[in-house]
Amino acid sequence: MSVLKRINTSTSMRARVALGAVLTTVTAGAVTGAVMHKEVTLAVDGQTMHVSTMAFSVGSVLRDNGIDPADGDKVNVPLSSAPRDNQTITVDRLKKVQLVVDGRPLNITTNASTVGQVLAERGMATSAVTAPLNDVLPVDGADLDVTLPKRVKLDDGGQKSTPSIAAKTVGDLLARAGKPLSPTDKVVPAAQTPVSKDMDIRVTRIKTEEKTLTEDVKPPENTKDDDTLTRGTKKVEDPGTPGKADVKYSITTVNGKVVKKTKISEKVLVEPKAATVRVGTKPGAPAVPYGVWDRLAQCESTGNWAINSGNGFYGGIQFDQNTWDRWGGQEYAPRPDLATREEQIAIAEKTQAAQGWGAWPSCSSQIGLR
Template sequence: MSTSHRSGARRAARRRKANPPVAEGLRRIVPQALVVAFLAGGTTAFVADDKAVRLSVDGVPRTLHTFADDVEELLADEGLAVGPRDIVAPAPGAALADGEEVVVRYGRPVALTLDGRRRQVWTTARTVDGALRQLGVRAEGAYLSVSRSAPISRQGLALDVRTERTVTLLADGRERTVRTNAATVREAVEAAGITLTGQDTTSVPLGSFPRDGQTISVLRITGTQEIREEPVPFAVERTTDARLFAGTELVERQGVPGVRRVTYTLRTVNGVRQRPRRVREETVREPVAQRVRIGTRPLPASVAGADGLNWGALAACESGGRPNAVDPSGTYGGLYQFDPGTWRSLGGSGVAQNAPAAEQTFRAKKLYVQRGASPWPHCGRRLYG
């Protein structure tokens, strides 16, 4: 036997002697006992963390076992996502105990048109009836676009509600009060047993929504049409003329009014005649513009042989000093009562009463130079006063 083998055998013998078989057996038993004790304690803790809870989602309950510490963890474990419009009770941060009941109710959008006014609302109710109660909408006697028992999905629905309202109608001297869920005034009128004929209407538009407590008058209307011919004013076109004295206006062409045919409706409302209303018009004859020439020629300062006379006294006697005076026969006019022929023979245009006072005096002086005071047999002597 080699030296190395003999040394190994001796070492093994010493170990057996130092550790008799009993001690060796204890070394094997103690670790096994520790493992058993650890497993027993772990099992107790495992059993203590397990909870039996009741989870209800949109009214569908089920019982399950969970190790979640709070409601939020439970929902996450179950794959349930909730938003700000959803209801969770207890709140997501609440601790979870054995035997707990957790309720989840999802929000549902509803496009609600209530009595003609549309708005977007949210509800956790699963049926139309539940949503109406939750929103505080009175459904008795109301019109609903869908059944009260209809379900509301997570995607929501559109709901038109017309509640029952009290409307008073005044017609033919009578007052009728009805309860109606009508969508229009016309439907409310028909519900009251009132018949509209011809041009009859109401004090509010027939297509408008009847409000609770509203009073509506029925207007019985009869009407005819009337055609009238009315004048169309003519325009006045003015041009300057250096051949006429300043201040003189000569009508070169007399204006002629046009004619238009106008149609009016004549209405009687509940026996009361209304103001005529213009509904149509057409031009029958176009107006002809009036043309007027306006003088720009300066008047002469004097007329030799007539400047020193009292022309003011003559005018006061002949016309009361009024340049536009006309005698009762309509023949003579102006300050000095010229007849049209004499006026034109002196270079005047039109008639004397339409000319400026200065021009009338100038032409009277010319007449005096030609004929003296004879054209004014009664007042001519005033020239010398």
């Protein structure tokens, strides 16, 4: 019979009491161990780790995990205090940092954990640094190159602003402003120029791109002579029909305005239908669009090119007979009022070339010709 069996079957009260004492001791030890065991989070210079501990003090927890706070280090709870389950113990160690601010060195000590935190401590949270803001500061020291924000006067392709940006060079400033330079852009001063306070920066945005546009194709003209129309006169008999084509262009813009447009290729989609135009062959003065002679006639004769007032002056611009004859008017008609508008203008141009606008002294002055 086994010992356990004997004890269980024994009628001895002493044996039963002894067994109970042993079981009580084992149970109490297990309960005590469970109570002393704790889960703790250590956050050292922003880096966290989760540990299990049965230590009686925060200092012991740290030492057990290779962390021995020195003078100047900051711990968020007293080292002598007892750790609690699920507690976070924070240690921010003292560090020596050299800040080079716009080229000027500044030595400081800090308990900050990251580059961003040390800048925030110094009121430089928006400053530019060579290291990322979330980089962890090493305990044995660090050098940080810091550029403070500077307000500048920026003219970017005609859009003016006064941004305050931390950047070392003009090119960096434009990139940080969300307006980086393209290889074809121009900037004054040059992109590598160091930024200074109140600097004037002028950017010219130059862009060349290819675009395909669908355009009308002008109908070609088929002409035929018409002896009922005066020479120089054209009359459209059939306007034809424009075609369609995809035309590829190389387009260069400066600050958004087109300065050069070069055709690269053309693909006709719809062929145009040719127009038919009648061209006058009848002798006479060529057609003249509305212009200065009509303004002069409006003053001289209220624009009546066929007027004969009976005072010795004829036509829209009031020729006398001698002037008409001298400059070849008889080629067209016996008197000015019997000639067409175009024929009167042809003689008027010869008169003006010889005598100037003084041939019509009053009206030429009134309409600002002299």
